[in-house]
Amino acid sequence: MKVDCDIHPGVPSVKVLLPYMDQYWADAFVQRGMDGFDMASYPPGAPISCRPDWRLERAKPGTSLAQVQAQALDAFGVRFAICNPLYGGQVAVSETMAAALCSAVNDWIAAEWLDADPRLRASIVVPVQNPQLAAEEIERKAGDRRFVQVLLPSGAEMLYGKSYYWPIFAAAEKHGLPVGIHAGLMYRHAPTSNGWPSFFLHDYVAGSQVFEDQLLSMVSEGLFVKFPGLRIVLLESGVTWLPGFIWRAIKTWRGVRAEVPWVKRSPAAYIREHVRLTMQPFDAPADAGIVSQILEEIGSDEMLLFATDFPHWQFEGDQAVPPGFSPSLLRKIMVDNPLATYPRLQESIA
């Protein structure tokens, strides 16, 4: 019953999406000669974007269903795997082009992937650039119960706690869909709070700061008070930054909580109740003692979700979980926690 909560089927090109677009956009992409909407956060040739033994010959990472079936589903023995496509619709500058690409990706993945393998589930990708259009896309796809989550990039045009984005969270909560936030930026802002880094090394390592800011925004703006049924899943956020971050949030909340009186409980309480994180990358040394200490500091055994992040290069062989996890905790992160986080997985095995 193991669940892989984060795999990345690749969109080979805009060409495969054209049949899922209306006439205007199907024509526009061809007439304007536009393709290559891969996200700048994951350049196809970058080492992180694909493990060497998972690379395809003359094809972009993750674009082969047969390969995903063999190397992700069979190899790890998963009952379900959640597809999180990372493609340009989620970050495009044009709201309408973004909506066209997102809806095409959703229809394409339903027809070409979900129909082909009963183990596959997917996230609904949405044009977060226009929250109203994003909410409409959630309404359009929520009836297909194989879509188990809404997917947002980690960095957009504003922080996600802002009321501007509430239509998206309202739609997700209404349909019992967690909102997954995956590493990957629109690059409307520098990915660090001090400006633009020069190198991919900096960009990727600093990615966890973006998640910290989004979490603080959601907590302090009262998103979890407004939407008490909302569940947030941080995907490829890393994990080990969490304990120190929670400690700082609690400490500061105690001193200035009167400026956000709707934050009635400690930030740690909201985060432990509403937020989940996938396990790749876990970003800790392969030392069981250190890992155990981090897990203890996180203070909950319900927050972590198993993931391979296929085909991203986070680990070698089948070592998708670092040492230091007890058998009972492994069962929680691989089975119990995913089923509790994604009600639509639970219902499909009931």
Place this chain on the structure above:
Amino acid sequence: MSKHIVAAVTDLPPGSRKLMTIKGRPIAVFNLGGAFFGLLNRCPHQGGDLCAGLVTAAVTADRPGEYRMTRQGEIIRCPWHGWEFDIRTGQSWCEPDRIQAKQYPIEIAAGTDLVKGPYIAETIPVSVEHNYIVIEV
């Protein structure tokens, strides 16, 4: 434990506070609308002078963007890190079950009773015509 006469009621009008040292301990006495409360002048967080903090209201909300002010004058914020305490109970706002400012029980006694003892009248002259704040330390 012993009982100490710390002030005449008329010397500490509603809304005021007074810091004093009793048995070597710094203790702040507050008058909240005629009811008196005593707190150790030491924040349980890191020892800041609670009595020097801002006395304010309880700020609450049921939804984002709302600010509701209630119980004006009954919450004190430590001047060091802003932790809030309920003057009536000593409870902290952030961890009411775990973190409390130490309280001392206070009673009001008539001068006619006090002159009989066994109270300790620090430096307060006691007169039979007045009522007094008595704190147990």
